[in-house]
Amino acid sequence: MxxxxxxxxxxxxxxxxxxxxxxxxxxxxxxxxxxxxxxxxxxFPHILSPSAKTGDMLIQTLINTMSPEQRQMALDILRTTPIA
Structure with missing residues (x-):
């Protein structure tokens, strides 16, 4: 200024x-x-690129709320999804 x-x-x-x-x-x-x-x-009006820490925390929170069956289903989906 x-x-x-x-x-x-x-x-x-x-x-x-x-x-x-x-x-x-x-x-x-x-x-x-x-x-x-x-x-x-x-x-602070808006974010241009989200924090990787926020994304990691969001994923961890989501995983913690899943039942063992839902966790296994998510793992199965991730294992069969090709990496781009």
């Missing part, structure tokens, strides 16, 4: 997390003569 007044770079002084995906970012520009301060809202 650049200050619209002096073109100095912004420094984050404080972050106030309102939610896991929403924060208020308190900033000050680095030029001590200008010392312009502001609050910026930071949001």
């Amino acid at each position: 650049e200050c619209p007044e002096c073109a100095a770079k912004a420094i984050i002084k404080k972050t106030n997390r309102k939610h896991r995906k929403i924060s208020d970012i308190y900033c000050v520009f680095s030029d001590v003569e200008c010392w312009h301060t502001f609050v910026m809202n930071l949001t």
Whole structure:
């Protein structure tokens, strides 16, 4: 970020997390003569590529809810499905 007044770079002084995906970012520009301060809202709108950890946890949760018969059926399906 650049200050619209002096073109100095912004420094984050404080972050106030309102939610896991929403924060208020308190900033000050680095030029001590200008010392312009502001609050910026930071949001996390969407995922471009999902985390591999999330996918692994989802699979583990699903497997843990299966009966032994359902687990065996899933294994049989995976063994007979060709790898692309």
